Amino acid sequence: MEQRVPLSQNTVLNWDINDMKLPQDLEKTDWFQEWPDSYVKHIYSSTDKNAQRHLSGWAMRNTNNHNSRILKKSCLGVLVCSNDCTTPDGRKIYLRPAICDKARQKQQSKLCPNCKGSLKLVSCRGHGGFPVTNFWRHEGPFIYFQTKGVHDHPKPETKLESDGRKPAHKKRPSIVSTASELKRNSNLKVPLSGAIIYENQPITALSQPSGPPVIHINDMKMDLLANDHMLKDNYFTENLNDSEWRRNPRSGSFNDSEEYNEGDWLASAMDFDLQSDEDQQAGNTNHDVESYHPEPLENLSWVMSPFHNCQYPNIEPSLVLDSTFKDGFANLNFSVDDKDLPTFYNHNQEESYLYRYNSSQLSPPL
DNA sequence: TAATGCGGGGTCA
DNA sequence: TGACCCCGCATTA
Numbered sequence: 524m525e526q527r528v529p530l531s532q533n534t535v536l537n538w539d540i541n542d543m544k545l546p547q548d549l550e551k552t553d554w555f556q557e558w559p560d561s562y563v564k565h566i567y568s569s570t571d572k573n574a575q576r577h578l579s580g581w582a583m584r585n586t587n588n589h590n591s592r593i594l595k596k597s598c599l600g601v602l603v604c605s606n607d608c609t610t611p612d613g614r615k616i617y618l619r620p621a622i623c624d625k626a627r628q629k630q631q632s633k634l635c636p637n638c639k640g641s642l643k644l645v646s647c648r649g650h651g652g653f654p655v656t657n658f659w660r661h662e663g664p665f666i667y668f669q670t671k672g673v674h675d676h677p678k679p680e681t682k683l684e685s686d687g688r689k690p691a692h693k694k695r696p697s698i699v700s701t702a703s704e705l706k707r708n709s710n711l712k713v714p715l716s717g718a719i720i721y722e723n724q725p726i727t728a729l730s731q732p733s734g735p736p737v738i739h740i741n742d743m744k745m746d747l748l749a750n751d752h753m754l755k756d757n758y759f760t761e762n763l764n765d766s767e768w769r770r771n772p773r774s775g776s777f778n779d780s781e782e783y784n785e786g787d788w789l790a791s792a793m794d795f796d797l798q799s800d801e802d803q804q805a806g807n808t809n810h811d812v813e814s815y816h817p818e819p820l821e822n823l824s825w826v827m828s829p830f831h832n833c834q835y836p837n838i839e840p841s842l843v844l845d846s847t848f849k850d851g852f853a854n855l856n857f858s859v860d861d862k863d864l865p866t867f868y869n870h871n872q873e874e875s876y877l878y879r880y881n882s883s884q885l886s887p888p889l
Numbered sequence: 890t891a892a893t894g895c896g897g898g899g900t901c902a
Numbered sequence: 903t904g905a906c907c908c909c910g911c912a913t914t915a
Contacts, residue, residue, distance in 0.1 A: 576893085577894090584893090585893065585894055585895080586907075586908095587894095587896065587897085587906095589896080589904095589905095591894095621891070621892085622891075622892055623890085623892065623893090624909080625890095626890075653906070682892095890915100891915090892913100893914075893915100895910105896911090897908105897910085897911105898907100898908090899906100899908080899909100900907075901904105902903105902904095902906100
């Protein structure tokens, strides 16, 4: 297996996506990052399937930069409830905007799955008033990635979640590998069914074709905080029409006339799990919640790491989890048999990670 | 049907 | 001219 170690230093490497010559003498490549934010750079292997597909947790659409060598994508923001409603279990509605313009228009004509209010698209303006942009460039054995801007809105649901809500439950291959793939790859027992939803943010497993599979849980509390903050910043009272705002960022227009005709997304999202269709058809019940007995939180060992990326050499599978996962750990339903398997708790992409090792391997929390 | 990539073309500084 | 954007089209899943 190709060995990959953190390239968090890439964030400060002195290269730019537009450079004529990009660094080529790399021994290691980055792990795929589902939620790149800020002005970060990554260098992925050209064999990385997620990088090949230019995937992102953010809803990114293609933007023409008239440069066929560099693919540019801009963030579409997040679809929120205009009532800023909260589900009975304290979740917010953060839907993934459709990439396709037509689909997105149709999407905005629908109703909030929770309160049946209208949905509003919160535009991303994290890059000088414009959407955050991602750049992809394929050069030789590497795929260079650079992002410009800081997302100023909550994370939308992932493609996996979005796909999971679709009526036919057709799950297209996306950023994620399924639990069954994880198991196939690593003999990892991952009972994820019903495990997901901690404040509306399911587990997302990132496939790593030549490296450890990764599971990522979004940091929903951060999102909630951010959302609360943004509410105060009139995110919803100044839900501007994109084009109008871009023409005149200091003016505003309301866009609250959308209606919506179908719903119950939330219910399907809550029922969503990471089992593949194959697993479901095969009646694979390894994921059953009832059969899983999570290790008590107090028995875990925690350690802080400054690494931006979660990568460990010679480790087969890994799990990447966000910070609030710690709080809700007991509610999550997966297990890891591999005694050498560390679990990473991503506090924030710009912050530290908490690792959980087998309690015999590491010291108590720092 | 929607995601994705490409490319034409418009606006603005 | 460069950096934005929108839009339509073709391909793919």
